[in-house]
Amino acid sequence: xxxxxxLNPAIDVTFQVDRLRPxxxxxxxxxxxxxxxxxxxxxxVLHQLGVPVVLTGLVGGRRGExxxxxxxxxxxTPQLIEVAAETRRTVTVVDGPAGATVFNEPGxxxxxxxxxxxxxAFESVAAAADAVVLTGSLPPGxxxxxxxxxxxxxxxxxxxVLLDAEGIPLRSALPARPDLVKPNEHEAAPFATGYAxxxxxxxxxxxxxxxxxLGADGLLAAVDDRRYRVRLDEDVAGNPTGAGDALAAxxxxxxxxxxxxxxxxxxxxAVAGAAVxxxxxxEYDADTADRLRPLVRVQEV
Amino acid sequence: xxxxxxLNPAIDVTFQVDRLRPxxxxxxxxxxxxxxxxxxxxxxVLHQLGVPVVLTGLVGGRRGExxxxxxxxxxxTPQLIEVAAETRRTVTVVDGPAGATVFNEPGxxxxxxxxxxxxxAFESVAAAADAVVLTGSLPPGxxxxxxxxxxxxxxxxxxxVLLDAEGIPLRSALPARPDLVKPNEHEAAPFATGYAxxxxxxxxxxxxxxxxxLGADGLLAAVDDRRYRVRLDEDVAGNPTGAGDALAAxxxxxxxxxxxxxxxxxxxxAVAGAAVxxxxxxEYDADTADRLRPLVRVQEV
Numbered sequence: 007x008x009x010x011x012x013l014n015p016a017i018d019v020t021f022q023v024d025r026l027r028p029x030x031x032x033x034x035x036x037x038x039x040x041x042x043x044x045x046x047x048x049x050x051v052l053h054q055l056g057v058p059v060v061l062t063g064l065v066g067g068r069r070g071e072x073x074x075x076x077x078x079x080x081x082x083t084p085q086l087i088e089v090a091a092e093t094r095r096t097v098t099v100v101d102g103p104a105g106a107t108v109f110n111e112p113g114x115x116x117x118x119x120x121x122x123x124x125x126x127a128f129e130s131v132a133a134a135a136d137a138v139v140l141t142g143s144l145p146p147g148x149x150x151x152x153x154x155x156x157x158x159x160x161x162x163x164x165x166x167v168l169l170d171a172e173g174i175p176l177r178s179a180l181p182a183r184p185d186l187v188k189p190n191e192h193e194a195a196p197f198a199t200g201y202a203x204x205x206x207x208x209x210x211x212x213x214x215x216x217x218x219x220l221g222a223d224g225l226l227a228a229v230d231d232r233r234y235r236v237r238l239d240e241d242v243a244g245n246p247t248g249a250g251d252a253l254a255a256x257x258x259x260x261x262x263x264x265x266x267x268x269x270x271x272x273x274x275x276a277v278a279g280a281a282v283x284x285x286x287x288x289e290y291d292a293d294t295a296d297r298l299r300p301l302v303r304v305q306e307v
Numbered sequence: 308x309x310x311x312x313x314l315n316p317a318i319d320v321t322f323q324v325d326r327l328r329p330x331x332x333x334x335x336x337x338x339x340x341x342x343x344x345x346x347x348x349x350x351x352v353l354h355q356l357g358v359p360v361v362l363t364g365l366v367g368g369r370r371g372e373x374x375x376x377x378x379x380x381x382x383x384t385p386q387l388i389e390v391a392a393e394t395r396r397t398v399t400v401v402d403g404p405a406g407a408t409v410f411n412e413p414g415x416x417x418x419x420x421x422x423x424x425x426x427x428a429f430e431s432v433a434a435a436a437d438a439v440v441l442t443g444s445l446p447p448g449x450x451x452x453x454x455x456x457x458x459x460x461x462x463x464x465x466x467x468v469l470l471d472a473e474g475i476p477l478r479s480a481l482p483a484r485p486d487l488v489k490p491n492e493h494e495a496a497p498f499a500t501g502y503a504x505x506x507x508x509x510x511x512x513x514x515x516x517x518x519x520x521l522g523a524d525g526l527l528a529a530v531d532d533r534r535y536r537v538r539l540d541e542d543v544a545g546n547p548t549g550a551g552d553a554l555a556a557x558x559x560x561x562x563x564x565x566x567x568x569x570x571x572x573x574x575x576x577a578v579a580g581a582a583v584x585x586x587x588x589x590e591y592d593a594d595t596a597d598r599l600r601p602l603v604r605v606q607e608v
Contacts, residue, residue, distance in 0.1 A: 021398070021410050028327045028405030034412045068369040097322070097398055099410065104329030109322050109400065111335045 008052055008258050009135035009165075011128065011156060012045025012063035014113040014145040015073055017095045026101045041073040042096060042287070044142035044170065047251035048258070049082045050288035051281070057259050060085050062131045064124060064145065066114050067092030085131055087124045091115050094145075113145025121148055128156055133163040136262045140184075141170040141254060153179035168258045169213075170250070180212035185261060186229075188217040188254060205233070217257070219250055224275055224302075229267045232306055236271045239301045242279045242294065248287025253278040272302045309353055309559050310436035310466075312429065312457065313346025313364035315414040315446040316374055318396045327402045342374040343397060343588070345443035345471065348552035349559070350383045351589035352582070358560050361386050363432045365425060365446065367415050368393030386432055388425045392416050395446075414446025422449055429457055434464040437563045441485075442471040442555060454480035469559045470514075471551070481513035486562060487530070489518040489555060506534070518558070518572075520551055525576055525603075530568045537572045538604045543580045543595065549588025554579040573603045 022036040045063060052059040061082050065073050066089040073093060077084040091114030099107045132138050138160045140153050149155070153175050157167045161183070169176065169184040172193035180187070187208055189197075197207030205228045208216035215229040224237040256277045260270030280295035281287070323337040346364060353360040362383050366374050367390040374394060378385040392415030400408045433439050439461045441454050450456070454476050458468045467486040470477065473494035481488070488509055490498075498508030506529045509517035516530040525538040557578045561571030581596035582588070 021412075023410065026329045026408075028329065028402075028408050031409040031411065034410050037412055068373060072369060097410075101329075107327075107329050108332040109324065109335050109398075110332065111322075111338055 007058040007060055007135050008137050008139060008262075009060045009062060009131045010045045010049040010052070010139040010141070010258075012043045012049070012061055012142055013124075013148055013152065014143045015041060015043035015046055015063055015065060015093060016111075017069045017072060017093065018042030018098070019095060020098045020100055023099055023101050026099055026104050026107055032099075038286070040286070040288075041076045044251050044254075045139070046073070046077070046082075047248045047288035048139055048141055048170075048255045049077070050080060051252045051255035051277070051290060052259065053081045054289060054292075055255060055259060055277075057255075059083065060131060060135065062086060062124075062128060064089050064114075064116060064120070064148075065093050066090060069093040069095060085127070087120070087127050089114060089116055089120045113143070116145050116147035118147070121152075125155060125159065129159050129163070132156075132160045132165050135165055137166050137168065137258050139168045139170070139254060139258045140179075141168075141251070143171075144175055150174045151178040153184075154182040157182035157184050166261045168254060168261060170254050177211065180208065183212050183214055186215045186217065186257060187213045188219060188250070188257060190219045190221065190250060194218045219253060219278075221246065221249075225253075225271070227267070227271055229271075230265070232267070234268070234271055235305045235307045236275050237303045237305075238275050238279050238298060239303060240279070240298060242282040242298070244282040245285050245287075246282050248289075249278045249281045251287060252281035252290050268304050272299065272304050275302045308359040308361055308436050309438050309440060309563075310361045310363060310432045311346045311350040311353070311440040311442070311559075313344045313350070313362060313443055314425075314449055314453065315444045316342060316344035316347055316364055316366060316394060317412075318370045318373060318394065319343030319399070320396060321399045321401055324400055324402050327400055327405050327408055339587075341587070341589075342377045345552050345555075346440070347374070347378070347383075348549045348589035349440055349442055349471075349556045350378070351381060352553045352556035352578070352591060353560065354382045355590060355593075356556060356560060356578075358556075360384065361432060361436065363387060363425075363429060365390050365415075365417060365421070365449075366394050367391060370394040370396060386428070388421070388428050390415060390417055390421045414444070417446050417448035419448070422453075426456060426460065430460050430464070433457075433461045433466050436466055438467050438469065438559050440469045440471070440555060440559045441480075442469075442552070444472075445476055451475045452479040454485075455483040458483035458485050467562045469555060469562060471555045478512070481509065484513050484515055487516045487518065487558060488514045489520060489526075489551075489558060491520045491522065491551060495519045520554060520579075522547065522550075526554075526572070528568070528572055530572075531566070533568070534608045535569070535572055536606045536608045537576050538606075539576050539580050539599060540602045540604060541580070541599060543583040543599070545583040546586050546588075547583050549585075549590075550579045550582045552588060553582035553591050569605050573600065573605050576603045
């Protein structure tokens with residue numbers, strides 16, 4: 007079983023309107039509402055891959071209840087800690103001309119006692135897992151080194167950690183030696199210094215293995231002392247939101263037991279591409295993945 | 308006790324952002340969330356006026372539960388019927404340059420059995436009331452002549468009805484002879500034909516008494532065979548949303564027992580003006596009402 011941590015989940019609401027005009031009143035033609043947040047997307051893809059998955063994290067209020075109910079319904083086991091403040095919400099207004107206009111609420115404030123409660127609960131979840139995924143932003147009140155703390159607890163149980171974060175939560179967790187980090191180019195840029203590439207910077211700062219994802223251009227990997235350049239010889243049309251979470255899901259599955267990295271990297275890029283073909287995050291198109299798999303080129307560099 | 312009917316309540320969400328840019332991602336600085344819908348605004352003002360008030364209508368899902376909880380907390384007795392579909396939501400994005408940009412979800416679909424269930428429940432609520440207020444839009448699935456049906460049931464119990472609606476729900480209810488209707492100029496316009504004013508048209512179509520509200524210009528009234536022009540000699544700065552609901556609340560209170568229309572019209576215009584001084588709907592500023600009361604001119608015409 008893979009345990010996915012989602013500290014700042016959300017209810018993602020999408021409103022379809024004819025045309026967004028600031029200052030006007032709009033009739034919403036269609037509403038979609040689903041549990042969101044990177045951890046939830048990763049967990050959904052793991053479930054679709056056939057991997058038993060537990061989602062842990064912090065939820066509050068009626069929106070937290072809705073997330074718990076939705077996860078159970080889609081086959082992801084929720085082991086969430088309830089907090090006093092209500093889970094955040096994102097609203098995306100989709101129209102023709104402007105595309106997607108997004109409104110992100112800040113996360114609910116988390117108390118120190120709530121955080122301690124979560125860390126204790128995380129230890130039992132991690133102890134029962136084959137791998138742990140730490141992903142996404144931190145709500146206010148959670149310490150900036152949260153991912154360092156959780157990486158340490160997972161390692162104390164002998165469980166490998168995939169960390170997908172950015173900024174201070176990523177940087178402060180690297181000395182705890184996460185088994186794999188996978189920032190995108192933009193998130194990895196601060197680790198490139200002088201002649202050292204971002205991959206070198208991430209390894210020097212403590213990551214045991216590192217991948218830098220390049221969107222439609224594939225990825226660069228430094229795994230088990232080898233370097234790979236992975237490319238997909240096909241442009242997939244669709245919604246790239248959540249492709250990185252699909253990548254993380256396949257990589258996490260590949261970390262269980264003895265990793266076969268070339269195989270894992272190929273599959274990860276195929277599934278991430280196949281996630282672009284689905285309009286919402288947290289799912290990939292299995293037929294597209296079958297089609298893309300032979301089009302992925304994995305080159306040792 | 309006054310019974311207020313709100314068939315299509317909403318959860319009103321307000322997001323404060325720095326500047327709304329279509330196609331961009333926005334950080335929400337501040338969120339306000341409250342129960343909304345014209346009936347809920349009328350009920351809140353009645354409660355503030357010191358009138359015992361029961362709110363009945365249709366709610367569904369977690370948002371319905373939130374509305375019920377909020378009404379109880381503010382002193383309005385909820386007697387709501389639960390339906391299968393979830394209560395709608397409105398999102399208003401407030402920024403500096405564009406002001407307010409509103410997204411209105413359609414109401415939840417209501418089944419015929421749910422509607423029959425509501426009508427039966429309405430009869431007991433109406434039977435125990437001194438007056439009934441029917442106000443706001445109808446969710447899909449509720450028959451267009453819903454307000455005609457409810458007016459008939461209230462009259463069968465000997466209870467007077469204030470109807471605040473527009474379009475077909477208003478027009479189709481007039482033959483049932485509601486005791487007072489109060490459209491605004493725009494809503495009343497279809498009833499003005501040839502030389503007949505909108506007031507005449509409303510009375511001819513069946514309304515026992517009619518008021519046409521003119522926003523900051525006051526109102527015109529045809530009540531008990533007399534005609535009045537009511538003006539407020541002062542511009543009130545603020546948010547006019549909900550002023551019409553404050554007007555309805557005072558008018559409904561004035562319908563209990565033997566109406567004293569001149570007094571009621573003066574008070575209604577003062578309280579409606581005082582509602583403009585409060586940034587959100589469903590409340591008025593009592594000091595402003597005290598100040599405005601002597602500035603209201605009631606002229607028989």
